[in-house]
Amino acid sequence: MRAPSEAELLALWERGRTRHPIDRALLLGGFARPDLPSSRLPDLPLGVINTALLGLREASFGPRIEAYLDCERCGERLEFALDSRQLLACTGQGDGRSELEVAGFRFRPPSSRDLAAVAGEHDVETASRKFLDRCRVDGGNTAWTEDADLRAEVEAGLEALDPMADIALELACEACGHRWVAGLDIGALLWEEIEARARALLTEVHRLARAYGWTEPEILALSPERRAIYLEMVDAS
Ligand SMILES: [Zn+2]
Structure with a gap:
């Protein structure tokens, strides 16, 4: 990268x-x-x-x-x-799987869109339930999230499905x-x-522009080493 x-x-x-x-x-x-x-x-x-x-x-x-x-x-x-x-x-x-099955429901890993959908929710529990239901393929009814054990099982399963989702x-x-x-x-x-x-x-751009009259692209084109030396000279003068 x-x-x-x-x-x-x-x-x-x-x-x-x-x-x-x-x-x-x-x-x-x-x-x-x-x-x-x-x-x-x-x-x-x-x-x-x-x-x-x-x-x-x-x-x-x-x-x-x-x-x-x-x-x-x-x-x-x-x-x-x-x-x-x-x-x-x-x-x-x-483990390379793209879906999880719990109690006959299928789930996919959570996405940024799921996070955004519950970002405005003030109640943590409601947010968590909506979030989990969004991950259910063909979701749209949070009734199943009443079952805390089932919820915990789905949460653990999703974590195993996509461990980097939540570090x-x-x-x-x-x-x-x-x-x-x-x-x-x-x-x-x-x-x-x-x-x-x-x-x-x-x-840095501000200080060098003020001292030398250079433009922002000109200053950014300098290597960090050269820029540091010019800044030292500005300080010393
Ligand atoms: Zn402490």
Whole structure:
């Protein structure tokens, strides 16, 4: 996978900044997988999009991911490092089946469109039921989701079908001993990094444009090394 150039990164950031996080993930997924028609992306299994995003993240910023999360019990901040290659290896890609059958119902892996369909739902339980029913081939009636055991079985089955759809991290808080499982939102993480990089780049453009009168394309055409030296000289003068 190819890392975006600085100009491409700025263009991605500009296009994505006012979009919903699900659409941002699809925008970045589309950059990562130019071989797929963009109209198909919303209907692809979430694992396909997440795998593409993890690859784009590695190409852009390297395999090491520095992340942090506040303990859900005591609020202590946990800082941890992940390796995207390890994440891919541990999570796996499923067993190759494209459908799941539970209690006579057939299910397909969830897609971005399914996430978007329940994004406005305030009640977590209702959202989860609607989401699962959307994954049912010929769904459209959530009555079956009344059965909590059946729901749990379908959830576990979907996880096995497309493990990368929801990257789970097992966490333990050193301060209070609490252990829990949190999902890694690779789209949100990558977006934060792209946003930070874009803002840093624009600051560099701003300083050099002001000092030398160069245009944005002229500044971005400089190698990062040359740009750093010019910035040092601007600081020193
Ligand atoms: Zn804690």
